[in-house]
Amino acid sequence: MPTPRTRSISTKVTEEEYAQFEALAGAQTISEWAREVLLRASKPSPSDQTIVAELLALRMILVNVLFSIANREPLTSEDMQDMINRADASKLAKALDRLTTTTTEPQAG
The missing domain is CATH 1.10.287 (Helix Hairpins)
Structure with a gap:
């Protein structure tokens, strides 16, 4: 069973940034997309x-x-x-x- 996610992170973005994130997220929710991007960025390639x-x-x-x-x-x-x-x-x-x-x-x- 996956560990429940109990903590959250939030930030303010412009309308243009939000539209860009929507496009990048595709079928994912923006929250799920942002979570994956943040986790990937925190690990060296x-x-x-x-x-x-x-x-x-x-x-x-x-x-x-x-x-x-x-x-x-x-x-x-x-x-x-x-x-x-x-x-x-x-x-x-x-x-x-x-x-x-x-x-x-x-x-x-």
Whole structure:
């Protein structure tokens, strides 16, 4: 048995916005359509997850390479592969964390 919906959200819209929502809702009620849109918008899409994960992995690799260069440390192909493996291992978890953390403050790290 589905969990009963006991809470509500409301907002004011213009006549034009209401007409747009009616058209987008199609056969659904506007309330049901709006509920689905809100729930979908609150979850990161797979493409968002992938893009953020790859950017975070690239950032991690770049920072480590630049740190090695700045400290005049030799960077072997084994070191590079290790950096790539570490970045790949943690990128999805970090991306999901970034995409699902709600904050008004800039995120650290």
